[in-house]
Amino acid sequence: MSLLSSQAMSLRKAPPITDTEFRKLREFIYKLTGIDVPERRKYLFETRLGARLKTLQLSSFGEYITYLTSSPHRKQELDLLFEKITTNETSFFRDIKQLGVFKTFALRKILDDQARKGTKELRIWCAGCSSGEEPYTLAIMLHELLKMSIISWKIRIFANDLSPAMVARAKRGVYNAYALRNTPKQIQTKYFIPESRGFKVHPKVQKLVQFQVLNLNDSVAVKRIQQSHIVFCRNVIIYFDDAMKRKVINHFYNNLLPEGYLIIGHSESLHRYARFFIPQTKPGGIMYQKAK
Numbered sequence: 001m002s003l004l005s006s007q008a009m010s011l012r013k014a015p016p017i018t019d020t021e022f023r024k025l026r027e028f029i030y031k032l033t034g035i036d037v038p039e040r041r042k043y044l045f046e047t048r049l050g051a052r053l054k055t056l057q058l059s060s061f062g063e064y065i066t067y068l069t070s071s072p073h074r075k076q077e078l079d080l081l082f083e084k085i086t087t088n089e090t091s092f093f094r095d096i097k098q099l100g101v102f103k104t105f106a107l108r109k110i111l112d113d114q115a116r117k118g119t120k121e122l123r124i125w126c127a128g129c130s131s132g133e134e135p136y137t138l139a140i141m142l143h144e145l146l147k148m149s150i151i152s153w154k155i156r157i158f159a160n161d162l163s164p165a166m167v168a169r170a171k172r173g174v175y176n177a178y179a180l181r182n183t184p185k186q187i188q189t190k191y192f193i194p195e196s197r198g199f200k201v202h203p204k205v206q207k208l209v210q211f212q213v214l215n216l217n218d219s220v221a222v223k224r225i226q227q228s229h230i231v232f233c234r235n236v237i238i239y240f241d242d243a244m245k246r247k248v249i250n251h252f253y254n255n256l257l258p259e260g261y262l263i264i265g266h267s268e269s270l271h272r273y274a275r276f277f278i279p280q281t282k283p284g285g286i287m288y289q290k291a292k
């Protein structure tokens, strides 16, 4: 391509997506991730992927779909696509009221039960963890609850997300002040180390969390996750359609140990999918417990 024509390309507006292209791309994304982009959010593809088409010098979304399926760089492109179409909104101590309910009625109970049984082990699966603020929040809560005795516990928070970029950020563990906007000041002082790029999560918190890229639509990968006492999956199933919600809730049910807890976002509901969970409604949040 000549310099002039590539300059003309870069000045050109990204092409609009046709209905057929939208349906194909939507189906493609759904099959891979279970994320359902509704018709009314068609504009999302144009606004979030338009620049990508320009960079790749593609003249239609049809060409982009071909690139996603047959380019030698399709794996990297898929990761970029997931990053662009997902919402990664999160923060430390997000929905502090719900976390309070979880701490009082679920976390304490499980810790007490485990201590009583003499098995000081706790495994939490944090699914759809975005850039890591949520699992680190859980690790901080455990430090606060167990204090010095935490050294006698075997704790693992297994945190994962579809997006490799988010998981890389989570592993770095460096955040700006905005990510800490809901974090009480004394917690900030205790568990974050100020540095030039922002605030670094203290190594004793990082130590409890293990991050991995994982697609909740990948049943084989999900089955490899060790059984957990608690599954945390807030503000993720909201992006799935009914079939995918059912599939993911089923994964969580199978992963949980008897009497384990499932915590979903406060605006999400399980009532149509979770016959085998016992809902525990408290002021500030609902928790779902797996029966004995």
Ligand SMILES: C[S@@+](CC[C@H](N)C(=O)[O-])C[C@H]1O[C@@H](n2cnc3c(N)ncnc32)[C@H](O)[C@@H]1O
Pocket: 033, 034, 035, 086, 087, 088, 089, 090, 091, 094, 127, 128, 129, 130, 131, 134, 160, 161, 162, 163, 166, 214, 215, 216, 217, 233, 234, 235, 236, 239, 265
């Ligand atoms: C809005 S964020 C929620 C983050 C955190 N749980 C919270 O509530 O603060 C939703 C996350 O779910 C992830 N996600 C969406 N579909 C997924 C899938 N199929 N497998 C794993 N993660 C997924 C996205 O990449 C995104 O980071």
